[in-house]
Amino acid sequence: MKKILIFVSNGFETLELSPFIDIFGWNNIVGNKKIFSKICAIHDQLNATWNLTIIPEVNLKKESITLEEYDALVIPGGFGKAGFFNDIQSSELKSLLTHFISSNKIIIGICTGSLAIAINGFLENIPATTYLLDNDRYFSQLKNYGAVPIREDIVISNNIITSSGPSTSIDLAFYLLKLLTDDENVLLVKKNMGFLK
Amino acid sequence: MKKILIFVSNGFETLELSPFIDIFGWNNIVGNKKIFSKICAIHDQLNATWNLTIIPEVNLKKESITLEEYDALVIPGGFGKAGFFNDIQSSELKSLLTHFISSNKIIIGICTGSLAIAINGFLENIPATTYLLDNDRYFSQLKNYGAVPIREDIVISNNIITSSGPSTSIDLAFYLLKLLTDDENVLLVKKNMGFLK
Numbered sequence: 001m002k003k004i005l006i007f008v009s010n011g012f013e014t015l016e017l018s019p020f021i022d023i024f025g026w027n028n029i030v031g032n033k034k035i036f037s038k039i040c041a042i043h044d045q046l047n048a049t050w051n052l053t054i055i056p057e058v059n060l061k062k063e064s065i066t067l068e069e070y071d072a073l074v075i076p077g078g079f080g081k082a083g084f085f086n087d088i089q090s091s092e093l094k095s096l097l098t099h100f101i102s103s104n105k106i107i108i109g110i111c112t113g114s115l116a117i118a119i120n121g122f123l124e125n126i127p128a129t130t131y132l133l134d135n136d137r138y139f140s141q142l143k144n145y146g147a148v149p150i151r152e153d154i155v156i157s158n159n160i161i162t163s164s165g166p167s168t169s170i171d172l173a174f175y176l177l178k179l180l181t182d183d184e185n186v187l188l189v190k191k192n193m194g195f196l197k
Numbered sequence: 198m199k200k201i202l203i204f205v206s207n208g209f210e211t212l213e214l215s216p217f218i219d220i221f222g223w224n225n226i227v228g229n230k231k232i233f234s235k236i237c238a239i240h241d242q243l244n245a246t247w248n249l250t251i252i253p254e255v256n257l258k259k260e261s262i263t264l265e266e267y268d269a270l271v272i273p274g275g276f277g278k279a280g281f282f283n284d285i286q287s288s289e290l291k292s293l294l295t296h297f298i299s300s301n302k303i304i305i306g307i308c309t310g311s312l313a314i315a316i317n318g319f320l321e322n323i324p325a326t327t328y329l330l331d332n333d334r335y336f337s338q339l340k341n342y343g344a345v346p347i348r349e350d351i352v353i354s355n356n357i358i359t360s361s362g363p364s365t366s367i368d369l370a371f372y373l374l375k376l377l378t379d380d381e382n383v384l385l386v387k388k389n390m391g392f393l394k
Binding site for chain 2: 013017024132166193194
């Protein structure tokens with residue numbers, strides 16, 4: 001069995017979270033049936049940037065989790081005005097990142113989720129991307145944190161994977177499924193979800 | 198201003214809900230800024246098929262909404278084992294459908310969401326699709342409810358739009374954005390979300 005930990009912040013983008021729930025959910029029906037995801041946060045409830053409120057499975061402020069059980073950490077991005085940058089600077093996320101980095105496990109930062117890795121000091125000298133538009137408002141920050149900015153939609157630097165925005169999240173979730181299983185299993189899940197004819 | 202009503206059931210698929218939140222959310226930042234969506238349900242909390250719990254904005258069991266304000270009804274699909282078919286047979290959804298059908302407003306049923314329209318008697322003699330795999334388990338039900346089954350991913354029958362599964366939800370949300378705005382606005386939102394280079 002493999003496990004994915006998803007750290008969700010206030011102000012998250014729903015479309016950057018949902019593929020990691022549903023693609024691994026479908027995998028547990030039609031695919032290898034051996035990968036589970038867990039949604040953690042530092043609140044009892046989270047508000048997405050827009051009108052969605054969710055209840056995370058684990059509030060890290062109240063409950064600890066056994067990090068050794070997890071194979072990958074996923075950080076969906078979000079918008080600052082809805083509280084995203086407060087949550088990603090929490091000591092709880094720093095602890096998660098410290099574990100996944102020191103264990104060379106997979107870390108995926110989507111859109112501004114990549115800045116969550118950077119701000120905590122874990123992208124130094126590492127090629128990475130983030131949201132590419134809005135006059136480089138986010139992209140220019142990568143350099144400030146010592147990362148090597150790459151103007152591409154998905155950047156894979158060994159175990160650290162970053163991406164540019166919501167349009168990448170489905171591809172990234174399938175890529176993670178491939179890393180944890182194999183090509184044949186990915187094709188099976190894609191076919192059953194209608195992504196492949 | 199235009200408004201979209203999203204009826205979410207227990208057992209919903211997150212990926213069939215999220216594009217309708219985020220694409221219209223982005224539209225309110227970078228696009229025409231005049232379309233709002235509202236999530237309604239018949240519970241205080243909803244469990245997705247997999248590990249996500251959400252709090253809908255309106256529980257129709259406790260609070261009524263002014264249907265005349267809304268321009269479109271969206272029904273994400275879901276899995277029966279998580280309660281989907283109980284919710285779609287509620288009198289509350291039937292009332293919503295009765296209003297949207299009698300006013301010739303847009304209705305979108307994604308995946309098994311299309312069966313929500315059929316089960317309530319509103320797809321008689323109407324071309325429609327639903328989930329196409331699993332030995333026609335769902336597709337064969339369309340005929341039982343008097344619909345005209347069409348084996349395609351998206352079927353547009355005037356104001357009633359049905360689709361085959363999670364892979365269609367992003368396209369459908371952009372299609373709805375086009376119906377409520379125009380092509381130029383859709384291109385702008387797609388570009389800012391990274392769906393168009």
